[in-house]
Amino acid sequence: MIQDIFPMHLSNEYHKKIPQADSFLMIFKDNRILAKNDGQVCYLTYKELSEICRGMGKEIPACVYLFSIGEDDYFLTDPGEGIEVPGFVYYKMFETRTMQPKERVLAAATAWHLYVWYRDNVYCGRCGHKLVHSEKLRMLSCPDCNNMVFPKIAPAVIVGVTNGRKILMTKYANREYKRYALIAGFTEIGETAEETVAREVKEEVGLSVKNIRYYKSQPWGFDSNLLLGYFCELDDEGDAMRLDEEELACAEWVDFEDVPDDPEGLSLTREMMLCFRDIMNASESTCLHD
Structure with missing residues (x-):
């Protein structure tokens, strides 16, 4: 993952x-970032900007x-x-997902x-005065009313709904991301x-689930999220799927053998799909050898 x-x-x-x-x-x-991408994404250095400004x-x-990653420090x-910087252009943040190396995608x-x-x-959202940066913490404070503002992190769930050898896969409506995804949403x-x-x-496909179990989490700075991955099972096979068309373009049960590969290796969503495929493959293999 990223x-x-x-x-x-x-x-x-x-x-x-x-x-x-x-x-x-x-x-x-x-929603764009200044970078150079000639096989490996690179960002402007302080030396380069200093020379341009002079x-x-x-x-x-x-x-x-x-923050720092390895030996590299990053500044905003x-x-x-x-x-204007020769060789550098503004890329959409969405485009950085396919870039390499992975640590610089994480940086973006x-x-x-x-x-x-x-x-x-x-x-300040409380009194309207200008905020100042803390000398010690990643925190902004108001010198007038002492309001403290910390970075916003929005918890959201990624849900792998399974039914036997199938997993429920979706595609978002009106989103830039067009590949298969899983049901997802913010914690209220x-x-x-x-x-x-x-x-x-229930809201997105009208189904009830059971045996909800935690998988793992992922920071997802593209949307200021902390993603929490869960697997669960369809509670009643007789339930009819009812699609929320404002959220989803489609939703379908996909056999584990038809789960596509993951060319990016970045997202919790795609890892969960492959995890389900791997578990089912292992289960099928065990049954064949018993």
């Missing part, structure tokens, strides 16, 4: 750092430390309009998560993740 970058490690603690010459700069415009007679913009900055998603938080929290106020699983399946 976070599986061993032996490298994402160090996400905030430090009051200043960028070095080889520090990477994460620069966003709308050549244009512009001041080097302020940079906020985001906004050089403003008029900065995690930096986007933090960029959205900084962008949306310039002023006052409910457990397990209750979210049952509710989302």
